[in-house]
Amino acid sequence: MAGILARGPAPLPRRLRARLRTAGAVQRAMLLTGAGLTALFLLAALIGPLLAPYGYARLQDASGLFGAQQPPSGAHPLGTTIAGYDVLSRTLWGARTALEIILAALSLSVVPGTVLGLVSGYLGGRVDRTLVGLADALYAFPPLLLAVVMSIVISGGRSSLAGGLGAAACSVAVAFVPQYFRVVRAEVVRVKAEPYVDAARVIGTSTREIMFRHVLRNSVRTLPLIFTINASEAILTLAGLGFLGFGIEPNSAAEWGYDLNRSVADVTSGLWWTALPPGLAIVLTVLGTTLLGEGLTDLADPRLRRRGAAAVSGTPTDGGTRDG
Amino acid sequence: MSAETLEITGAAPAAGGTGRHGLTRYLVVRFLLIIPTVFILVSLVFFLMRATGDPVSAAFGDRLTPGQLQAKLHQAGYDRPLSVQYLDYLRSLAAGDFGHTVTDNQPVTHVLGVYGAATAELALNALVVALLAGVPLGVVAARYRDRAPDAVLRLFAVLTYATPVFFTGLLLKLVLAVRLGWLPASGRASTDVQLFLQDQSSTTGFYLLDALRSGDGTAVTDVLEHAVLPALTLGLLVAGVLLRLVRTNLIGTLSADYVDAARSRGVPSLRLVTRHAARPALIPVVTFLGLQVAGLLGGAVLTETTFEWKGLGYELAHYLTARDFPAVQGIVALFAVVVAVTNFLVDVVAALIDPRVRY
Numbered sequence: 001m002a003g004i005l006a007r008g009p010a011p012l013p014r015r016l017r018a019r020l021r022t023a024g025a026v027q028r029a030m031l032l033t034g035a036g037l038t039a040l041f042l043l044a045a046l047i048g049p050l051l052a053p054y055g056y057a058r059l060q061d062a063s064g065l066f067g068a069q070q071p072p073s074g075a076h077p078l079g080t081t082i083a084g085y086d087v088l089s090r091t092l093w094g095a096r097t098a099l100e101i102i103l104a105a106l107s108l109s110v111v112p113g114t115v116l117g118l119v120s121g122y123l124g125g126r127v128d129r130t131l132v133g134l135a136d137a138l139y140a141f142p143p144l145l146l147a148v149v150m151s152i153v154i155s156g157g158r159s160s161l162a163g164g165l166g167a168a169a170c171s172v173a174v175a176f177v178p179q180y181f182r183v184v185r186a187e188v189v190r191v192k193a194e195p196y197v198d199a200a201r202v203i204g205t206s207t208r209e210i211m212f213r214h215v216l217r218n219s220v221r222t223l224p225l226i227f228t229i230n231a232s233e234a235i236l237t238l239a240g241l242g243f244l245g246f247g248i249e250p251n252s253a254a255e256w257g258y259d260l261n262r263s264v265a266d267v268t269s270g271l272w273w274t275a276l277p278p279g280l281a282i283v284l285t286v287l288g289t290t291l292l293g294e295g296l297t298d299l300a301d302p303r304l305r306r307r308g309a310a311a312v313s314g315t316p317t318d319g320g321t322r323d324g
Numbered sequence: 325m326s327a328e329t330l331e332i333t334g335a336a337p338a339a340g341g342t343g344r345h346g347l348t349r350y351l352v353v354r355f356l357l358i359i360p361t362v363f364i365l366v367s368l369v370f371f372l373m374r375a376t377g378d379p380v381s382a383a384f385g386d387r388l389t390p391g392q393l394q395a396k397l398h399q400a401g402y403d404r405p406l407s408v409q410y411l412d413y414l415r416s417l418a419a420g421d422f423g424h425t426v427t428d429n430q431p432v433t434h435v436l437g438v439y440g441a442a443t444a445e446l447a448l449n450a451l452v453v454a455l456l457a458g459v460p461l462g463v464v465a466a467r468y469r470d471r472a473p474d475a476v477l478r479l480f481a482v483l484t485y486a487t488p489v490f491f492t493g494l495l496l497k498l499v500l501a502v503r504l505g506w507l508p509a510s511g512r513a514s515t516d517v518q519l520f521l522q523d524q525s526s527t528t529g530f531y532l533l534d535a536l537r538s539g540d541g542t543a544v545t546d547v548l549e550h551a552v553l554p555a556l557t558l559g560l561l562v563a564g565v566l567l568r569l570v571r572t573n574l575i576g577t578l579s580a581d582y583v584d585a586a587r588s589r590g591v592p593s594l595r596l597v598t599r600h601a602a603r604p605a606l607i608p609v610v611t612f613l614g615l616q617v618a619g620l621l622g623g624a625v626l627t628e629t630t631f632e633w634k635g636l637g638y639e640l641a642h643y644l645t646a647r648d649f650p651a652v653q654g655i656v657a658l659f660a661v662v663v664a665v666t667n668f669l670v671d672v673v674a675a676l677i678d679p680r681v682r683y
Binding site for chain 2: 029129144153182232240284
C-alpha cells in the first residue's frame with residue numbers, strides 16, 4: 001500500500017480512463033450523468049445569459065409590462081412570476097449566481113480545513129485538542145443560521161449581490177473548514193497508525209515529508225466527495241438564505257432560492273410554473289456535482305472498485321496487491 | 325468488549341493501549357470540552373450580532389425619536405461598554421437567564437420552553453423516518469452493489485440530498501395536500517385539536533404524546549396526519565445521506581481481509597454483514613449522525629417555515645425578520661448546547677466501538 005501510493009502516480013487522465021473502463025456499468029452511468037449535468041450547468045452559467053430571452057430584472061419589453069403570474073406562452077416559455085419577471089430568464093441567469101457561490105465557498109474552505117486537519121491529527125497534543133474543540137464549536141452552528149447572521153453583519157440583511165454571496169460563502173466556509181478538518185484529521189489519526197508510516201519513520205523520513213507525502217495522500221481519499229458536498233452546500237445555503245428572505249434582491253441578480261420563496265403562495269393556489277423551474281435547476285445542479293463527486297471517489301478508491309478489475313486493467317499500480 | 329473489537333478491527337492500539345483507565349480519562353476530558361465549545365459559540369454569536377449595532381435600534385430604530393431611543397437604550401443597559409455587556413451576558417447565561425426578547429418582551433427561556441418541544445418533536449419524527457429508511461436501504465444497496473436495486477437506491481439517495489428541503493416540502497405540499505387533498509398542508513394540528521390538547525391538565529408540548537395520553541382517537545389521528553409531510557420532508561433529507569454513508573462504508577469493510585478470512589471460515593452471510601462488516605462500518609455513520617444534528621436543526625428552520633410548524637425555527641425566522649437579536653442569541657445558544665452535547669455522546673459511542681479513536 002505504502003509503496004504503491006508513494007511511487008509517482010500515473011498521469012491523471014490516463015488513470016481515469018483506465019479506471020472508467022474497468023468500472024461497473026452503474027458507476028459509469030452515474031459518473032457520466034454527473035459529468036453531463038455539471039457540463040450543462042457550467043454551460044448555463046457561462047452562456048445562459050446570452051440564451052435568456054430577457055434580463056433577470058426586466059419587468060417589461062417594447063409591448064409593455066409582462067404581467068404577473070402569466071402562464072407559459074410564446075413570449076414567456078415558462079410564464080412569469082408573481083412580481084412579473086420572466087421565469088425562464090431568471091432561471092438561466094441563476095446558474096451564474098450559483099457558479100459564483102460555488103467558487104467563493106470552495107476557495108474559502110478547502111485549503112485551511114485540510115492543512116489544519118493534517119497537522120492537528122498527525123501532531124496531536126494540546127493544539128489538536130484545542131482545534132477539535134474549536135471545530136466542534138463551529139460545527140455546532142447550523143450553516144444556514146450562520147449565513148443569516150453573516151448577511152446581517154455584511155449588509156444589514158438588505159442584500160446586494162456581493163452581500164448575499166459573501167454571507168453564504170463565509171458561512172459555508174465556517175461550516176466546511178471544520179468538516180474538512182474533521183474528516184482529514186480522522187483519516188490521519190487512522191493512517192498514522194499504519195505500519196508503512198512507522199516504516200517511513202524508522203528509515204528516518206522527516207516529519208514534514210511523512211505528513212505531506214505518506215499521510216496526506218492516503219487521507220484525502222474522501223475529499224472529492226466533500227468538494228462536491230461543499231459545492232452543493234454552497235448552492236443550498238444560498239438558496240435557503242433566499243428562501244428565508246435574506247438572500248439577494250431580485251434586481252441585483254437572479255437567485256433560485258429567492259424565486260422559490262416568492263412561489264410559495266403560487267404553490268398553495270396550485271400554480272406550478274413559478275416553483276418548478278428554479279427548484280429543478282437547483283436539484284439538477286446539485287445532482288450533477290454530487291454524482292460527479294461520487295463517481296470520481298468510486299474510481300479513485302480501490303476498495304470500492306469491482307474485485308479483479310485492477311488485474312484486468314493490467315496496471316499493477318492500481319491496487320493489484322489486493323488480489324495478488 | 326475490547327477483545328472482540330480487537331479481533332474485528334484487527335489492529336492492536338499499541339500506543340493508546342491503556343485499557344479502561346484510558347477510556348474513563350478520555351470521556352472525562354471529552355465531557356469537559358463541552359464548556360469551551362458552548363462558550364466559543366455563545367461569544368461568537370454575541371460579537372457577530374453586536375457588530376451591526378445594538379438590538380434596540382435594530383428593532384425600533386426607524387420608529388422612535390432619538391430621545392426615546394436613548395431612554396430605551398439606557399433602560400436595557402445597551403449604552404454601557406461592550407465588554408461590560410459581554411461579561412453581564414455571560415454571567416446571566418451561567419445563571420440560566422437567556423435574556424428578554426426586545427419586540428414582545430418575553431423571557432427567552434419562555435420562548436424556548438414553548439417552541440422547543442415542537443422542534444424536538446419534528447426532529448425526532450424526521451430522525452425516525454431517516455433511520456427507518458436510510459439504514460436498511462443502505463444495507464440493501466451494499467448487498468446488491470452495482471445491480472439494479474443499488475442503482476435505484478443510489479439515485480434516490482442523491483435525489484433526496486440534491487433537493488433543497490423547502491423544495492421537497494413545496495412539492496409534497498403541491499401534490500399530496502393541494503392537488504390530492506390527502507393530508508393537511510400546514511400546522512401541527514387542526515385548531516380545535518390544538519385547543520383540546522392545550523386544555524389537558526399536564527402537557528409535554530409533544531403533541532403526539534399529549535394526544536396519546538388524552539386517549540382521544542381523533543386527536544391522535546389529526547396530529548399524525550399533520551406530522552407526516554414535515555417529517556417526510558426533513559427525514560428524507562437525512563435518509564438519503566445516511567443511505568449513501570452506510571452503503572459506502574459497508575462495501576469498504578465487506579472487502580476487507582478479515583471479512584474474507586471470516587467468509588473462508590464459513591461464517592454465514594448474514595452474520596458476516598451484521599457482525600463483522602457492520603461494526604467498523606458504523607463508526608463513520610455514528611460520527612456522521614452526530615454531525616448531522618446541526619444540519620437537522622438548519623433543515624428544521626426551513627421545514628418549519630415551509631409548513632408553518634410553530635417551532636424554534638419558525639420563531640427564529642420571525643425574530644430575525646423583526647431584528648430581535650436577544651431572541652436570536654438565546655435560540656442559537658440553545659442550539660449550540662444541543663449540538664455540543666450530541667457531539668459528546670457521539671464521541672463516546674465512537675470510542676466504545678473503536679479503541680483507536682481515544683487519545
